[in-house]
Amino acid sequence: MSDKKKIMTSGNLAFAEAMRQIDPDVVAAYPITPSTEIPMKFAEFAANGKVTSEYIAVESEHSAISACVGASVAGARVMTASSANGVALMHEIFPIAASFRAPIVFGLVNRSLGAPVNIHCDHSDSMPERDSGWIQIYCEDAQEVYDTVLLSVRLAEDSRVLTPVFVCQDGFITSHCYEPLELLSDETVKKFVGERKALYPLLDTDNPVSYGSFTMSEYYFEIKRSQMEGMNNVLPVYAELAAELEKETGRYYPPIESYRADDADYIILIMSSASGVVKDVVDELREDGIKAGALRVRFFRPFPRKELAALAKGKRGAAVLDRSASIGGTSPLAAEVRSALYSLEEHVPVQEYIFGLGGRDFYAEDAHSVFDDLIKGRYTETPRFIGLLEKDDKNERA
Amino acid sequence: MSKPQCWQEVPLATVAFGASALKVQTGLWRSSRPVIDTEKCISCYKCWLQCPDDSIATDDEGKVAGINLFFCKGCGICAKVCPADAIAIYPESEFSEEDREGGKTGADPGEVGAHVG
Amino acid sequence: MSALNIKEMIGKKRTLTQGHRMCPGCGAPTAIRQAFMGIDYPVVVVSATGCMEVSTTVYPYSAWNVPFMHIAFENAAAGISGVEAAYRVLRKKGKIDKEIKFVAFGGDGGTYDIGLQSLSGALERGHDFTYICYNNQGYMNTGAQRSSATPLGANATTSPAGSRSSGKLQRAKDLTEIAAAHNIPYVAQTSLHNPFDVMKKVKRAVETPGPAFVNILTPCPLFWKIDTSEQANICKLAVNSKFWPVYEVIDGKYYLSYEPKPPAAIEEFLRAQGRYSHLFKKGAERFDLVADAQRDADENWEKLLAKCMR
Incomplete structure (x- = not known):
């Protein structure tokens, strides 16, 4: 116009x-x-x-x-x-x-x-x-x-x-x-x-x-x-x-944006700007024939639990990427997602990740590795950290 | 407006309506009671000006007419500030049970409500 | 300013109604009643957390017959800044046509201590409002704790008199002077034993464009340990002993409202209250602190006189 x-x-x-x-x-x-x-x-x-x-x-x-x-x-x-x-x-x-x-x-x-x-x-x-x-x-x-x-x-x-x-x-x-x-x-x-x-x-x-x-x-x-x-x-x-x-x-924003998630087997749930990288990686994986998808949660309050359960239903694995921690508890988005998915008759495995604290960059390779975890069925009780310097890492701070 | 009976009746936004406290009979707290001798009273309004509870009742001409026992908490300030010695304080126990309950002496609270509305 | 006429006031619509649940003999409702007696404008009131706020708004009842808002303890001045700004813009836009005045109040806890920053900010920004401090010299709503308005030697529950302490060991902050240092158009100190002084000053504060601050001495019988009937008498003694000078600062110029001749001794004021009884305990008298209090009062008085217009 x-x-x-x-x-x-x-x-x-x-x-x-x-x-x-x-x-x-x-x-x-x-x-x-x-x-x-x-x-x-x-x-x-x-x-x-x-x-x-x-x-x-x-x-x-x-x-x-x-x-x-x-x-x-x-x-x-x-x-x-x-x-x-x-x-x-x-x-x-x-x-x-x-x-x-x-x-x-x-x-x-x-x-x-x-x-x-x-x-x-x-x-x-x-x-x-x-x-x-x-x-x-x-x-x-x-x-x-x-x-x-x-x-x-x-x-x-x-x-x-x-x-x-x-x-x-x-x-x-x-x-x-x-x-x-x-x-x-x-x-x-x-x-x-x-x-x-x-x-x-x-x-x-x-x-x-x-x-x-x-x-x-x-x-x-x-x-x-x-x-x-x-x-x-x-x-x-x-x-x-x-x-x-x-x-x-001409633009419509649903409470949860579903990116190629309808027929996906594996999904990443994420919020805000970092979802752009995830969407790119979804596209790359799709080209390789992997049914990857992303759900970008826009509304955190009220939390669209019914919408989320409907979108995540039947998935083989879901990774929740939180950009904040609830120290001593489950990270905020992961807690909501687990709670919303609990109502599903068929269990969707959920893995919790914490990323990007204090502005730590989030790269395409990070999203790739998260999807890789889901595909290989690598789940842990405790949250995983993305991009954190670990004791045995080869990367060194200059 | 009557008190809300369920959550659906509670006004939005924590709101309470103006001057609704006029229903609250604070006179029930009283353990001693001021009594005004209107013969001695010179209507200087010192009691009216110092009363924390706005319980000095006045007549149509604005003259001091008594104590509003529906609200008076019996602090005794009115007697203390009276220059004409027209107010005396008595223990509530000296008044009858019925008299204490309703606060029947002094102005009717309805009249108080009228000039607040 | 129109003259203050009691008969007119008696017939007038109340700002604060009966049915509030302040303690018998409390000075605060008296001070607030008196404050509004001389105001002929529609007012909107914002209050800090405190005895007055709690006891006048026990849900679902309210003793306020004017629009009233309480947000929290430390932000009455910030809250009224927003209300006043909203009024200015809505009036400019033609959505409100009447002239409304804005009054915020708090106790000394909400004004001298936790609300000082918000008050200072609002005074500096120049909002058109009046802030009234009903000053009972401590935190009464939580049970007589010391504040920065609590005077030297007073026995408060967080500065208790004990075998190794004689109550509060620090002087009270002079908030009226701090308010005046903001170079606002009107600042006053007053006491409820003289209702016309309270009314006149609050009326002037409200009618002066820009920010105004009025500090009213209001006894708490429970903390001061006085009889419930003594509020006016003890205030009179506070003023007559130079403990609480009453004065105005109009556009930066100081005016003394009353000079006691001769002044009463501070000791008389202290002895009249149970909160100082430890200073006069037989065998453990602290006349040195009484002397300190007297010296403080004398020095403050001299400083004030030096500033006042003669």
């Missing part, structure tokens, strides 16, 4: 560009690598009159998310971004935002949590927030980030959902790499996102309500159960919205 525009941009700038088009009422943010560009670019938009938003340059991530909650509860459309320790500092407020049904859209640019301090990607910042009551969507590339931000505004604010969203992308790999991106026109975006209609806006002084009451055992449970209903409605509402946006973009 003629009103679309192709540009070269990065994941961060794609997020910022979507923000400019959405023109949220309030953005409160604090700089942290690698998400800094998002508020920086947005502040520039605000300073040049490209948006009508109030940009609040707060003094910490904790205050950023607190101000976002205040603005969202007030009735405003609110967005922000952060990474790593910034996300961890906000941790206390995430469940409160979700309980307040504050539909904040949050650019979470994945970065490893210290210590040791490291600015590169893994999912150790977002995974601890999986029980915070927020929707978590993991994007593979800048285009998906852009499209997902638009969808997330509608999804978060839908009266059946009213739940904040983390739009996750891999730090540096997605956030800083330039790639071609198709933008919708400003008018199309404005029409798609519409205006927020808040349920109990704090600024309605004629109908005063109190948020964040002191609630003991008498009602806490009921309020939490009520909150879960919003999350339960996410996937069906998302399907409606994604189909609506597809009419504009």
